[in-house]
Amino acid sequence: MGTSIRIKPVQPTVIKDKAIVEQIIKEIRRRPTEAQLAEMEAQDERLMKMFKR
Numbered sequence: 001m002g003t004s005i006r007i008k009p010v011q012p013t014v015i016k017d018k019a020i021v022e023q024i025i026k027e028i029r030r031r032p033t034e035a036q037l038a039e040m041e042a043q044d045e046r047l048m049k050m051f052k053r
Contacts, residue, residue, distance in 0.1 A: 015021050
């Protein structure tokens, strides 16, 4: 009756290369283009249609 689920802890990743860290930060801060925003909106609409079924 009582099934237990064990969740494994996730170890943080240590990145020592400064160039990789800078590139990751740039990717996070980069704003999406108009085309990307339109695609995200279309994906959102498709997802909402799937939930309504």
